[in-house]
Amino acid sequence: TVNTTFATALEVRVIDQFGNPVPNVAVTFTAPSSGASGAFAGCTSNPNSYTCVATTNTNGDATASTFTASTTAGSFSVVASDPNVATPVTFSLQNSAGAAAKIAITTQPTTPIIAGGTESLSVSVEDTYGNLVSSTDSISVALSSNSFVLGTTTVAAAGGVANFSG
Secondary structure, three states: OOOOEOOOOOEEEOEOOOOOEOOOOEEEEEOOOOOOOEEEOOOOOOOOOOEEEEEOOOOOEEEOOOEEEOOOOEEEEEEEEOOOOOOOEEEEEEEOOOOOOEEEEEEOOOOOOOOOOOOEEEEEEEOOOOOEOOOOOEEEEEEEEOOEEEEEEEEEOEOOEEEEEO
């Protein structure tokens, strides 16, 4: 979930050609610098929060520091690499949207909506950070004119989006 710490630490094991663990190898964990991503906390030698250098222990294990999801939902990869190791390790991760927190207009009518008209309105269910929340909840829109409510229309959202048309 966005803006929360991943429960499982990112860890790799470095072994030699005979399968023996290799200690004291500096492994760099790199996440995307923007978009769906995350930040490493308290990592020694990190020039920025989206990279972390961890040194392998006597078992050949390098564990990145705590990794917290960014506020952007989506899929992304974190790569663990070392210039002396031929094949980097890629972790495929997902930041899920948070709980529904607001409704936003995604397609606004260009002219006033009138009964029998062709204008449409789309609204989306979003989390606190503006990520689309996959919701099938019913959303109601009240039409008004000069402070008088003219009627209410309810539509079930599909994938977090409700479409209303005239």
